Amino acid sequence: MQPQTIALTKVTLFKYTLFSLIFATVTLFTIILPAEYNIDPTGIGQALGLTVFNKVAADTTSSVSSQKVTEKIKAAVEVIEIIVPAHSGVEYKFTMAQHQKLSYQWVTSGTALYFDLHGEPEGDTTGYFESYAIATLNTMEGSFTTPFSGVHGWYWKNTADTPVIVQLTVKGDYVKHGLK
Amino acid sequence: MPNRLQQYCLLSLTILLALGLPIDVFAHGVDDNTRAFLQQNTGMQIIPFLYIGAKHMITGYDHLLFLVGVLFFLYRSRDVLLYVSMFTLGHSLTLLFGVIGDIQVNAYLIDAIIGLSVVYKGFDNLGGFKQLLGKSPNAKLAVLIFGLFHGFGLATKLQEFQLPADGLIANLIAFNIGVELGQFTALAFILLIINFWRTHNSFIKFATSTNCLLMSAGFMLMGYQLTGYFIN
Numbered sequence: 158m159q160p161q162t163i164a165l166t167k168v169t170l171f172k173y174t175l176f177s178l179i180f181a182t183v184t185l186f187t188i189i190l191p192a193e194y195n196i197d198p199t200g201i202g203q204a205l206g207l208t209v210f211n212k213v214a215a216d217t218t219s220s221v222s223s224q225k226v227t228e229k230i231k232a233a234v235e236v237i238e239i240i241v242p243a244h245s246g247v248e249y250k251f252t253m254a255q256h257q258k259l260s261y262q263w264v265t266s267g268t269a270l271y272f273d274l275h276g277e278p279e280g281d282t283t284g285y286f287e288s289y290a291i292a293t294l295n296t297m298e299g300s301f302t303t304p305f306s307g308v309h310g311w312y313w314k315n316t317a318d319t320p321v322i323v324q325l326t327v328k329g330d331y332v333k334h335g336l337k
Numbered sequence: 338m339p340n341r342l343q344q345y346c347l348l349s350l351t352i353l354l355a356l357g358l359p360i361d362v363f364a365h366g367v368d369d370n371t372r373a374f375l376q377q378n379t380g381m382q383i384i385p386f387l388y389i390g391a392k393h394m395i396t397g398y399d400h401l402l403f404l405v406g407v408l409f410f411l412y413r414s415r416d417v418l419l420y421v422s423m424f425t426l427g428h429s430l431t432l433l434f435g436v437i438g439d440i441q442v443n444a445y446l447i448d449a450i451i452g453l454s455v456v457y458k459g460f461d462n463l464g465g466f467k468q469l470l471g472k473s474p475n476a477k478l479a480v481l482i483f484g485l486f487h488g489f490g491l492a493t494k495l496q497e498f499q500l501p502a503d504g505l506i507a508n509l510i511a512f513n514i515g516v517e518l519g520q521f522t523a524l525a526f527i528l529l530i531i532n533f534w535r536t537h538n539s540f541i542k543f544a545t546s547t548n549c550l551l552m553s554a555g556f557m558l559m560g561y562q563l564t565g566y567f568i569n
Contacts, residue, residue, distance in 0.1 A: 163462060163463050163464045163544055163545050163548065164464050164467075164468075165463060165464055165465075165468065165545070166468075167468055167469075170463060170464070170465055170468050170469075173463060173545065173549045173552075174460065174463075174465065174549075174552070176549060176553075177459070177549050177550070177552040177553035177556060178553070178556055180550075180553045181553045181554070181555075181556030181557045181560060182556070182560070184553075184557055185556075185557055185560040185561065185564075189557060189560070189561050190560075190561070190564060193561060193564075193565075194564060194565065194568060196564065196568070
């Protein structure tokens with residue numbers, strides 16, 4: 158016996174469809190939306206502890222509104238301009254202790270740049286580094302908490318024929334910063 | 338025949354694993370050579386794009402759910418190949434066309450339509466269209482059309498990589514072949530499980546609830562993606 162489809166009466170079909178819709182709606186509003194978007198109309202997501210992802214996400218993703226980020230880094234912000242020459246790469250690093258936080262926002266003069274946001278442990282001679290974000294973008298905002306003490310920052314690579322200026326706005330617990 | 342198909346699927350899986358494993362290690366090794374390689378992302382990069390394509394398909398649960406729906410009542414290897422080919426034709430067309438033509442489609446809307454495709458297939462498997470309209474819509478055509486949408490989804494995701502024009506066509510074809518490899522790997526697993534399940538009475542017993550849950554998962558995908566569309 159090889160059924161090609163299921164034959165249900167109209168009433169049963171309606172019941173199954175309604176059930177699938179209700180099940181989907183309940184799951185969406187109690188689990189998926191609280192976890193994914195921090196939309197939690199029932200409060201069940203909060204009760205289940207599913208809204209915790211959003212706190213982490215807000216710290217690391219660039220989807221937070223620029224207003225929010227500006228608010229977050231309003232005190233003691235520093236604006237740095239970095240020129241990335243044509244066909245070359247530049248490293249800009251912040252010296253920070255372990256478990257310190259840096260909020261940042263950067264924008265290029267137009268062109269998207271390949272970048273690698275990473276940290277290098279203090280006193281390391283093996284050339285080891287840990288990447289926090291790698292992409293090709295013309296702007297990004299977010300923050301990171303250092304997993305170890307050392308220098309942490311960006312490597313930007315400009316493959317274009319003209320220099321690109323990166324305007325970097327930071328606020329955080331760093332000791333010093335500069336080109337490396 | 339099913340045995341031969343299974344063997345073929347397993348073979349694809351083995352090849353894919355053999356291809357995939359060293360690349361995975363390679364991509365995570367952040368030595369200077371690798372870094373230089375990733376930075377100079379120009380020209381032909383066949384193997385990396387193959388890998389990205391295959392990974393996208395294998396980890397794309399929305400594509401997989403649709404495939405489960407399509408395969409659920411397909412018993413003959415010939416039908417499986419035919420339907421999968423229709424799907425492949427559909428998404429290959431829009432993938433190439435979308436990237437080459439630089440067509441930006443909203444990823445949330447495409448993903449919501451992919452969710453709809455899962456709902457459609459679940460409802461169709463429940464005999465819903467037959468009951469309401471007297472007949473089922475042309476299943477092959479539906480698979481082709483949803484294949485077209487799935488391809489736009491792939492194109493949108495691929496464009497996030499900001500591909501350079503140099504070597505674009507070759508990279509795209511590599512990506513598309515990777516998608517096929519990933520799809521065959523996924524198919525191997527789905528077919529093995531479904532074929533095994535079919536030998537048991539529970540297949541018939543739970544066919545209705547399975548498709549009901551499939552439809553429900555489709556609704557969830559739609560709700561999830563549409564919410565994303567409206568809040569972003």
